[in-house]
Amino acid sequence: MPKLWTDTVADHRRAVRDAVLDATAALVAEQGLASVAMTQVADRAGIGRATLYKYFPDLESVLAAWHERQVAGHLAQLTAARDRAGTALDRLAAVLHAYAWLSRGHDGSQLAAALHRGAHADAARRRLHDFVRELVAEAARDGRVRTDVPPDELADYVTAALSAAGAAEDAAVARLVAVTLDGLRAAR
Template sequence: MANIRKAATAPIRPTDVTTCRVSSSLRQNGEKSELAIAAGISRATLYKYFADVTAAIAAWHERQVEQHLAQLETARALAPDPMTALRNVLTLYSTLQTNGHGSGAPAFLHHSSNMATAHHRLLHLVRECIAAAAAAGGVRTDYSAVELTQFCLKAAAGDGHVNDPRRFIDLIVDSLSAGKTGLGRQ
């Protein structure tokens, strides 16, 4: 973890190349020389900051996740009201999921402690959006904000085969509307 933090502040950015392409072609068995060439840096510079290709790709992924969380926070902050904030955050999240690295990403990228922290931040962000929208009377309260957050994130992540993401997010947000009631709840 210290190497990833060190790499995150490194003056080089081997991760600024199209590392999606690099990571999908190199995976965990790639060569540092290939990554160095793709990044436009020397192998010596790459060796200075990363123990192996896996560490370089993990650092890139961590940076990507941080950028995505910052984008989601900005989408919430720029919204004029809580319902728009919720819609904006879910739309952007869905887009990031659909246009991200996809299923071809190495599994190790999603199992680090840093990703657990990032996921917690994501849950907190969406839960805050839902709670604010509920306080404004726009979101149903017959389910907890935690349950609605889990529902929204699972639904918004989808399977990447949504024809019109905005209409899909509209469907998700409409299902949260305060006028709706749980069909199976009494």
């Protein structure tokens, strides 16, 4: 049973929520999406079934919340990569590396397909897209990224191209980032 007794009600609720999301992620990894039941999630999280239903009405909403937490974590990592010192192009390159590594494991599985449906996934895609677009636009203003293609389209190109990292070998990820970045830079 995890330590759930923390100082405030808000902390307590967050700890329960996190325990539920961790338990669900572990169960899905172990046995696949289709066979996970709310009862198992409650057991694994160390809470009662009735308590679980006070937090989440069904498994779908648990998975959506888990995915939102993942996306928030990924955005935090991308923000950390962006906020390093360097030129706009350095920071763009750092973000593309981080993004490529985060893309690994996004393998078109049944779980990924289930998570990527729906409104929360659309919002997540939009946030990631806007994040990349801003960096691209900044590097373009510095004259380090091509200006013959709108930043919006370049951001679409980046996120599409880097999705190839999902199935790539470790050594290939840096090469994929280099190729993708060369597409952004060249203006012939």
